[in-house]
């Protein structure tokens with residue numbers, strides 16, 4: 284099996300499991316209790332907080348543990364919105380945010396907030412000038428993701444952070460895909476709130492964290508016993524948090540080495556696919572991207588059939604984000620690149636993980652080639668290529684056959 288869906292989730296590392304195990308049984312204490320058993324859990328909790336803080340140059344007291352990336356996004360965005368609703372109701376974001384951000388913003392729109400969705404053009408990257416001109420007197424938050432989960436493009440976070448700071452606007456970034464994969468420095472990048480998740484970095488599912496800059500006030504979403512500095516009540520998921528801390532430490536230690544390895548493997552895959560498969564394209568930006576995410580599109584085939592045939596060969600990939608692939612609707616992220624639906628449906632996302640190696644490249648590329656060829660043989664679109672490239676597409680107005688970044 285070759286698992287190429289590491290942006291959807293990753294397996295938990297053995298070292299991480301070993302670290303977690305005692306906290307399910309012997310070390311089961313509640314960290315809010317004063318006796319020794321509870322204090323051992325408290326110690327484990329604070330150690331993990333330090334491990335997470337260190338990977339982003341934050342302070343331990345600026346880390347709030349949550350149930351994952353989705354909760355962190357909700358907490359950051361709703362937390363800032365509710366706290367500042369008397370100051371302003373305008374929020375700036377991009378057109379390619381994860382549903383955890385996008386749908387949170389939709390909820391806020393229902394409550395009277397106004398959201399500006401910035402375009403990402405055909406390379407999948409926002410322009411800083413657009414961010415600047417979208418800012419209004421009543422803008423209370425800019426939320427723009429760091430690395431995109433479908434196409435891997437990296438946004439100009441440092442520039443946005445600098446601008447937000449100058450204008451006195453809070454800046455949140457969903458860094459679920461980049462945390463533990465790219466260097467992140469919340470001070471240098473002027474980030475006020477940053478979302479992280481454990482299961483994308485070989486930690487357990489159902490745990491994550493929000494970085495919240497000191498003196499940044501938010502309204503909590505979960506009220507109760509006042510855990511996590513009163514910002515996220517509920518008895519902490521100690522085994523999960525311990526595992527997340529360990530996973531973050533390991534990811535951070537191997538960050539450069541993994542980055543180099545993914546760059547090498549993905550460059551090989553991209554070069555070969557674009558060269559050896561006719562009418563194949565890379566979605567996104569060739570330079571400004573996470574090296575572990577590759578998003579191709581192939582003319583005249585369906586991504587879903589591609590996924591099925593590849594899984595028959597033991598290769599597990601996806602058409603886009605795990606969240607939208609079941610719905611069979613065109614990916615809003617690829618739509619934001621200006622691609623027509625007919626092209627979007629032929630997309631394939633490969634997301635690499637630490638278990639993949641250079642040795643896998645031949646098998647991966649050859650399998651994709653074979654499967655694409657087979658599907659095209661059956662495709663009326665492909666067999667009528669003349670019509671496809673000159674008729675159907677052009678009549679839809681925006682075929683962009685020249686767009687092959």
Ligand SMILES: *Cc1c(COP(=O)(O)O)cnc(C)c1O
Pocket residue numbers: 290291350351352353354356381383428430431432457458459460480481482483489490491
């Ligand atoms: C996976 C993901 C999330 C959601 O994280 P969960 O821990 O699964 O809730 C949010 N944002 C991005 C960019 C993601 O890739």
